[in-house]
Amino acid sequence: MNVLLDPGAATLSQLSDIWAARRSVRLNPSAHPAIDAAARVVEQAAAGSAPVYGVNTGFGKLASVKIAAEDTSGLQRNLVLSHCCGVGEPLDVATTRLMMVLKLLSLGRGASGVALSTVTLLEDMLDAGVTPVIPVQGSVGASGDLAPLAHLAAAMIGEGEAVLDNARMPAGDAFEKAGLAPIVLGAKEGLALINGTQFSTACALAGLWGAWRNAATAVVTGALSTDAIMGSTSPLHPAIHALRGHAGQSAVAEAQRNLMRGSEIRESHRVGDTRVQ
Structure with missing residues (x-):
């Protein structure tokens, strides 16, 4: 079943349905023009001489270091891989897929500057059942869920690991089996992918819906018990x-x-x- 989502207008009911059962997810095509427009702004900034943080500069203390246009892709790749430092057991597939959907909705607002092909890849991964392996520990939630989202972004460039058909394997192998091709990150794309709180939000929503389900189960078992005695x-x-x-x-x-x-x-x-x- 395909779920069509509108960035900024997705409902808890839609997200709960996606979490509870595997769904193919697509953004409303009406979101595409804004995504393309933002990507063009970033492309122009990357080619220009004015410093734009995270686009043609380094990060953090290296913000004053100018990055040549031909090095922007490598910069974004290194940013992603350097933040793949999560530890612990992998996040369950259902919550990981919810995390992917939340990132899709965020990028779909057309304010992050990523290419439409990056957004489409997330849709295709959800459709094909390619789920990145995300360690559950590593985020402090301050500047976003940097480590968990880095593992998501790593899978999108063919690095790290992913789950396909209940089997854990290198992300590149999962892409090949699913008939997908990893992306080459453009200017700012690595930064856009690892910034955000989609990991924390997905875990919070999963906890909420789990509590709702437990409460509903308690009501039913209470009625059954009362009747039985x-x-x-x-x-x-x-x-x-x-x-x-x-x-x-x-x-x-x-x-x-x-x-x-x-x-x-x-x-x-x-x-x-x-x-x-």
Whole structure:
């Protein structure tokens, strides 16, 4: 199933669906002109004489060092590879794919200056099931999730590792098997790919949706348990829970009443049940 996303307007429902089940994801083509326009601005800056940080200069303390136009691609590649310093177990595939989608949405705003081909590669990787191996430890979240996103960017240039068809392998091999070609980074593209909080955001969203699922499961198991022990539904009366004034409590009580409505077990002991608890 293909999910069409609008940068800046993606919903939690869309993202949850992508996280819960593998989906092919595409940006709305209406986003392409802005992406192309921003890329042209970066190309012009890279060819110009005025210093533009991260485009024709070094990074950090090397910001005052001018980079020749022919060296910009190598600069971006080195930036990515030098930040591939994550450690620990790999992030699960579902959350990694969500991270890729969030990066896709960010780049799709047309404010990062990456080429459309870079954006398209992320779409193609999601479609083909090529998932970069992202170590779970390494981000401090200050200037962005630099290390995790560097591992994502590394896979896009054919470096690092990726998962394809449940098998872990060198990213270059995964690309070849999937019929994809890695990109050569242009001016500023490495910087655009490793800056951002898509790793942290993906992990936070996965935690949120996992909590929602656990809460929903608890409501169902609570109703089943009450029914199994021939419990009373009287404690679920809305008037009781309205006294507390907690919307969530009232919603759970209503959900359990609805789940138990029409229960044959409940009907079997409704008459003559004198228990008060």
